[in-house]
Amino acid sequence: xxxxxxxxxxIPFSWLLVFLLCWKSGTVIITWEQLKNTVFGASASDQTxxxxxxxxxxxxxxxxxxxxxxxxxxxxxxxxxxxxLADPYILGISGGSALGAxxxxxxxxxxxxxxxxxxxxxxxxxxxxxxxxxxxxxxIGNYLPTQTMLLAGISLQAMLSALILFLQTLLDxxxxxxxxxxxxxxxxxxxxxxxxxxxxxxxxxxxxxxxQARHLNALTLGELDAKIVGIDVERLKKILFFACSLxxxxxxxxxxxxxxxxxxxxxxxxxxxxxxxxxxxPACVIFGSIFMVVADTLARTLLSPTEIPVGVIxxxxxxxxxxxxxxxxxxxxxx
Amino acid sequence: xxxxxxxxxxxQLYYSYSDTPFIHDLSFDFKAGELFNVVGPNGAxxxxxxxxxxxxxKPKAGQILLDGMPLSSFKRQALxxxxxxxxxxxxxxxxxxxxDIVSMGRYPYHSPLESLTGKDREIIGEAIEQTGLTKxxxxxxxxxxxxxxxxxxxxxxxxxxxxxxxxxxxxxxLDIHYQSDIYRLAKSLAxxxxxxVFMISxxxxxxxxxxxxxMLMHEGRIVKxxxxxxxxxxxxxxxxxxTDLSVYPHPKTGKxxxxxx
Numbered sequence: 001x002x003x004x005x006x007x008x009x010x011i012p013f014s015w016l017l018v019f020l021l022c023w024k025s026g027t028v029i030i031t032w033e034q035l036k037n038t039v040f041g042a043s044a045s046d047q048t049x050x051x052x053x054x055x056x057x058x059x060x061x062x063x064x065x066x067x068x069x070x071x072x073x074x075x076x077x078x079x080x081x082x083x084x085l086a087d088p089y090i091l092g093i094s095g096g097s098a099l100g101a102x103x104x105x106x107x108x109x110x111x112x113x114x115x116x117x118x119x120x121x122x123x124x125x126x127x128x129x130x131x132x133x134x135x136x137x138x139x140i141g142n143y144l145p146t147q148t149m150l151l152a153g154i155s156l157q158a159m160l161s162a163l164i165l166f167l168q169t170l171l172d173x174x175x176x177x178x179x180x181x182x183x184x185x186x187x188x189x190x191x192x193x194x195x196x197x198x199x200x201x202x203x204x205x206x207x208x209x210x211x212q213a214r215h216l217n218a219l220t221l222g223e224l225d226a227k228i229v230g231i232d233v234e235r236l237k238k239i240l241f242f243a244c245s246l247x248x249x250x251x252x253x254x255x256x257x258x259x260x261x262x263x264x265x266x267x268x269x270x271x272x273x274x275x276x277x278x279x280x281x282p283a284c285v286i287f288g289s290i291f292m293v294v295a296d297t298l299a300r301t302l303l304s305p306t307e308i309p310v311g312v313i314x315x316x317x318x319x320x321x322x323x324x325x326x327x328x329x330x331x332x333x334x335x
Numbered sequence: 336x337x338x339x340x341x342x343x344x345x346x347q348l349y350y351s352y353s354d355t356p357f358i359h360d361l362s363f364d365f366k367a368g369e370l371f372n373v374v375g376p377n378g379a380x381x382x383x384x385x386x387x388x389x390x391x392x393k394p395k396a397g398q399i400l401l402d403g404m405p406l407s408s409f410k411r412q413a414l415x416x417x418x419x420x421x422x423x424x425x426x427x428x429x430x431x432x433x434x435d436i437v438s439m440g441r442y443p444y445h446s447p448l449e450s451l452t453g454k455d456r457e458i459i460g461e462a463i464e465q466t467g468l469t470k471x472x473x474x475x476x477x478x479x480x481x482x483x484x485x486x487x488x489x490x491x492x493x494x495x496x497x498x499x500x501x502x503x504x505x506x507x508x509l510d511i512h513y514q515s516d517i518y519r520l521a522k523s524l525a526x527x528x529x530x531x532v533f534m535i536s537x538x539x540x541x542x543x544x545x546x547x548x549x550m551l552m553h554e555g556r557i558v559k560x561x562x563x564x565x566x567x568x569x570x571x572x573x574x575x576x577x578t579d580l581s582v583y584p585h586p587k588t589g590k591x592x593x594x595x596x
Contacts, residue, residue, distance in 0.1 A: 078428070079429075082427075082428045083428060084428055084429070211447050211448055212447065213447070214442065214447050215442075215447060217431070217435070217439065218439050218442060220427050220428055220429050220431065221425050221426075221427045221436070221439075222425060222426075222427075224391060224420075224422055224425075225422065225425050225439075227389075227390075227391055227411065228389070228415065228419055228420045228422070228492075229415055229419075229439050229440060229442045229443060229491070229495070230411050230412040230413075230414065230415025230416070230442055230443035231411060231412075231442070232410075232411045232412070270429065270430075274430070275429035275430050275431055276431075276435065
């Protein structure tokens, strides 16, 4: 009990500390003094203010939202599909959102309709269609064979990538360049207006997902067992598929394809705090957000002033980690 | 424990997988205070029947009544306070402990955000003790033997405190000690706690020793319902199972015992 109280203090404090450190880091050197002045509105130079508030802060916030989203959806998909290797990227769901987004961009639908942006909506639909397809394609009655589902996801991801490549050939060079850098997985510097929309999507979806934590615990034993303890499984799946598509789609529309975060973060957390989703899901939001903030800061600063796409960073950390998990599972299976 | 809804009546139940009929026109009932066993060869439709009774799959025709109320009129969560299923086996992708899984039996009594009360913990502890799992309480479910896992699923069902219990071959992975324990537990739940216990079993000798009534099924139909002496007759069983069997009285109890020839 005492430990928990300490954690309640330590976690937000260290989160904030890391966030400030990342905010301070960058190509232009900023001192703690300048950061303090900008935060408290004291006399900082205009240039510093612009760098901190207009360039770095919105990007850091988007990185935090992205990390929280990818980690949370990863954890949810792993429970839903009863497979520790599931995540939106592996299952082709990110690819589905990306295709949706590219279609919207290709048709020049960069417009807003009554305050709603078209690209994220297409991306959300793409995500939803893909998840429903992979799920229903793979399942046999009450049983969801892991292998079929992963293979279906991977082949779908390949087909979707091919379709995206094909669509790219139809784009003019300027659009092509935009789509290309976006697909690599980048945290852009968003406008505060866009950021607000994404923030609302993410908060709504998180608000829907977090209360399902206990139901997810029961679902990890399978749909039959979840029904036995009184869970309306069909309804739960609909809610979660929809919320996760909303999350994945709205993030992919802005950041492109950032892989592996959805696997690494939930796994590390399961190793430290256990599999109970009542703790795991909030931890994914907290730790996932800061993980992405750090990854994006590395992307900005490692080869500064050149930027590495953050997707490259996460894939370079995540790829080996994924192989490690496969290897661990393999030795477990041979037991 | 919910005292209402104990007696189950099945009327002209029909079910098919795609176009192949699997359960034909079943009508029977089982009551509070009764250990009701279902036996029959593989593919007789026993597990399908259990899923129909548990509301896991929906009948294509006919109905299931709980004290006169149609099963379909219950919400999932309300149903989970009335009846539960002990599946033949379960596996899990993550490292939940025995205690975690048994405590899932209390889910039907709470909204998603409530946590376990002292009363819940008492009930969970009791269920763990009844199934002899006390020293495994904090072990990871996945690292247990299949017999131990089966007992965890039984404990979870007990923690649900339902008045109707549906068991799908609950002793299939158990050694002879726990087999006897589980049959005795099932019988005592029926006779002492007045539960309705519906049990699929492949062990004809245990069924003969403990069951109050037995239903023999073959190819989705009821062959016969009755007490062990009615069902376990040499010619009938040999016919249905398609192999030569002999029936002798048990040396101590006089109940029929079944032997392969």
